[in-house]
Amino acid sequence: MAKNDRANFGSKLGVILASAGSAVGLGNIWRFPYETGNHGGAAFILIYLGCILLLGLPIMIAEFLIGRRSRANTARAYQKLAPGTHWRWVGRMGVLAGFLILSYYAVVAGWTLEYIFEAATNGFAGKTSGEFISSFQQFSSSPWRPVVWLVAFLLITHFIIVKGVEKGIEKSSKIMMPTLFIIILILVVCSVTLPGAGAGIEFLLKPDFRNVFLSAMGQAFFSLSLGMGCLCTYASYFSKETNLTKTAFSVGIIDTFVAILAGFIIFPAAFSVGIQPDSGPSLIFITLPNVFQQAFSGVPILAYIFSVMFYALLAMAALTSTISLHEVVTAYLHEEFNLSRGKAARLVTGGCVFLGIFCSLSLGVMKGFTVFGLGMFDLFDFVTAKIMLPLGGLCISLFTGWYLDKKIVWSEITNDGSLKVPVYKLIIFILKYIAPIAISLIFINELGLIKL
Numbered sequence: 001m002a003k004n005d006r007a008n009f010g011s012k013l014g015v016i017l018a019s020a021g022s023a024v025g026l027g028n029i030w031r032f033p034y035e036t037g038n039h040g041g042a043a044f045i046l047i048y049l050g051c052i053l054l055l056g057l058p059i060m061i062a063e064f065l066i067g068r069r070s071r072a073n074t075a076r077a078y079q080k081l082a083p084g085t086h087w088r089w090v091g092r093m094g095v096l097a098g099f100l101i102l103s104y105y106a107v108v109a110g111w112t113l114e115y116i117f118e119a120a121t122n123g124f125a126g127k128t129s130g131e132f133i134s135s136f137q138q139f140s141s142s143p144w145r146p147v148v149w150l151v152a153f154l155l156i157t158h159f160i161i162v163k164g165v166e167k168g169i170e171k172s173s174k175i176m177m178p179t180l181f182i183i184i185l186i187l188v189v190c191s192v193t194l195p196g197a198g199a200g201i202e203f204l205l206k207p208d209f210r211n212v213f214l215s216a217m218g219q220a221f222f223s224l225s226l227g228m229g230c231l232c233t234y235a236s237y238f239s240k241e242t243n244l245t246k247t248a249f250s251v252g253i254i255d256t257f258v259a260i261l262a263g264f265i266i267f268p269a270a271f272s273v274g275i276q277p278d279s280g281p282s283l284i285f286i287t288l289p290n291v292f293q294q295a296f297s298g299v300p301i302l303a304y305i306f307s308v309m310f311y312a313l314l315a316m317a318a319l320t321s322t323i324s325l326h327e328v329v330t331a332y333l334h335e336e337f338n339l340s341r342g343k344a345a346r347l348v349t350g351g352c353v354f355l356g357i358f359c360s361l362s363l364g365v366m367k368g369f370t371v372f373g374l375g376m377f378d379l380f381d382f383v384t385a386k387i388m389l390p391l392g393g394l395c396i397s398l399f400t401g402w403y404l405d406k407k408i409v410w411s412e413i414t415n416d417g418s419l420k421v422p423v424y425k426l427i428i429f430i431l432k433y434i435a436p437i438a439i440s441l442i443f444i445n446e447l448g449l450i451k452l
Contacts, residue, residue, distance in 0.1 A: 007165035009237050014170035016247060018324075020254040021173045022230045024180070025321030026108060027223045028259040029314055033266045034283045039215045041203040041267075045260065051220035052252050055438055058430040059226050059393055060248040062400035065412035067235030068244070073331040074229035077236065081404060090395040094229030097388040098328035099348070101228060103355035104380040105325065106157075109318035110149030110360075111285060112311055114139060119307035124289045125300065132290045141364030150356045153315075157322040158349040161330055162342050165237050169323055176316050177254075183313045184258065187265045190306055194295050197268030204263050217442050222385065223255055227392025230324040233331050244413055245421050258317070265310070269295050284314070326352075355380075390443040394436055401431035 009015045036044045070077035075091035082088070118124060127135065139145055160168045191197060225231060235244075266283065269291045289307065296303035326348055333344035355376075358366070362375035371379050400409060409428070414421055421427075444450050 007237055008239055009170050010166045011170075012242070014166070014174060015238060015242055016250045016254075017173040017177045018169050019231065019234055019247060019251045021177055021320030022234060022324035023223065023225050023251055023255040024177075024258050024317055025225070026105070026314070026318050027219075027225075027321075028255065029262040029317050030108070030284050032219060032223060032259040033263055035215060035219050036204070036263055037267070037283065042205050044216050044219075045204065045263070047216035048220055048259075049256065051217045051438075052224070052256055054430060055217065055435050056220045056224045056226065057248050057252050058427045059221075059396055059435055060224060060231055060251065061244050061413065061427060062396050062431055063226065063231040064235040064238070064244040064248060065409060066396070066400065066404075067232035068238045068240075068242070069408060069412050071236050073236065073335050074232040074328060075332050076335060077232060078399070081408075082399070087395075087399060087403065090392065090399065091229070091232075093388055093395075094227065094232065094392055095329055095332045097228045097384050097392060098230065098325045099351065100355070100380050100388075101384050102322060102325040102329070102348075103352045104359040104377050105318070106150050106154050106322060106352060106356050107146060107360045107363075107377060109153045109315070109322055110146055110151075111140070112315040112318055113149045113152060114145065115285065115289070115311040116308065116315060119289075119304070119311050122304060124293055124303070124307055127290070127293065129290050132286050136286050141367075143361060143365045146360045146363075147357050150360055151353055153318070153322065154349050154352055154356070156319065157326050158345055160319075160323055161326050161345045161348075164341065169234075169327060172323065173320065176320055180258070180313060180316050180320075183309050183316075184261050184265065187306065187310060187313065188261050190302070191265045191268045194268055194272040196272040198271075200267035200269070200271035201264070203267055203271065204260075217438060221389065221393055221439075221442070223259060224252065225321070225324065227389040227396060228325070228384075229328040229392075230321075233328045234324065236331075240415065243415065243419060245419075245423070245427075386443075390439055394439045394443070397431045397435035397439065401428060401433075401436075 009018060066077050066081065067074070070080045072080055073091075074094045075088070078087040078089075078091040124132075160172045162168065163171070192201060221227065238244075238247075266288065270283075270287065272291075272295050288310070292303050292307045292310070296306060326345070329348045330341065330344045333339050333347055334341050337344075339347070359377040359380060362369065362377045367375060369375070374382060406428075410424070411417075413419075413424060413427070
């Protein structure tokens with residue numbers, strides 16, 4: 001694709017909402033609440049905010065400048081900026097990470113459609129706590145139901161991707177992100193006004209600083225989608241006038257706002273019926289349906305509306321992320337192998353359906369088939385979240401902080417000197433020294449090489 005033929009986002013709002021949509025996902029509404037519950041509530045949030053500001057945003061800016069400067073997919077970006085070097089493998093690793101993450105992420109995303117269906121058909125009504133547990137276990141281990149929803153979710157994602165950057169990604173982001181905010185605000189109001197909700201609010205606002213720092217840093221990187229090529233790919237569609245620093249701060253604020261509001265939905269509701277905040281990943285798919293039924297037991301219609309809206313919110317958050325993951329791989333195939341956008345998207349969707357089926361079956365009928373003791377779903381999660389993403393974030397900070405010509409870095413961050421960026425030197429210092437050390441600590445801790 002010729003440089004001047006490359007697609008662009010059509011507006012500043014589109015840039016921010018699409019980039020925020022890439023970052024906002026299941027990590028905000030599914031993972032953030034149970035990590036907060038497991039690690040001291042407000043203490044986790046405070047450290048998380050610090051990690052976003054001091055580590056996440058500088059690395060996001062670095063990804064943005066790599067993408068916009070190269071005006072290419074994440075694999076070619078490093079080839080253009082560092083020709084003839086091994087840095088090209090960083091971009092290729094990002095493409096592979098995006099593909100693998102989309103394959104297993106779509107499994108969980110598909111679950112949200114099942115739960116929308118269950119909520120909409122009033123399937124939660126009258127169930128006991130034990131029935132919610134057995135219902136989820138039967139569904140997630142089923143050989144066909146999760147696969148149907150997995151395929152449906154990937155087809156929705158595919159439809160948006162083939163529409164292109166402006167008519168597909170940007171247009172869908174402008175619809176889904178405001179809708180997501182409206183739903184989440186309605187749910188927050190409903191949740192914090194429940195009897196006994198004050199204990200949940202106190203949990204979110206009262207710090208308990210114990211064993212929290214590394215978990216908060218890990219969540220910050222996971223939540224912002226750093227190191228998987230999404231932000232780099234989207235930035236290649238930015239115009240030269242886009243303010244990278246301001247965009248990164250806007251995305252960081254939106255992403256964090258959604259995550260914290262998710263906490264204000266979940267914890268007041270959970271505390272109001274005596275559910276513990278450290279219920280883990282099951283908090284969303286087992287505990288919360290039970291919470292909704294108990295919290296609004298006196299007004300069944302509110303339990304119905306709350307449940308439908310919550311899982312619709314979860315599905316939209318998942319969709320904004322699957323779109324960005326799909327685009328990483330689609331753009332790579334489209335540009336590197338001269339395929340039409342439609343054919344590239346079909347290959348990605350087909351490949352993800354194939355791998356996604358194995359990931360889904362590994363939670364049920366293929367549970368006995370393991371690699372290094374892990375089923376396919378858990379293997380993909382481990383390889384991407386604990387190896388590829390930390391390595392990607394580390395390489396991005398080292399590439400921008402140490403390898404890339406400082407004139408290029410300055411030119412991109414300041415838009416050729418037209419913008420004043422008072423924190424420019426701080427950004428460079430973090431990328432050169434602070435971020436590599438912090439990411440390395442997360443990496444070795446998550447792998448279990450050293451327990452900190």
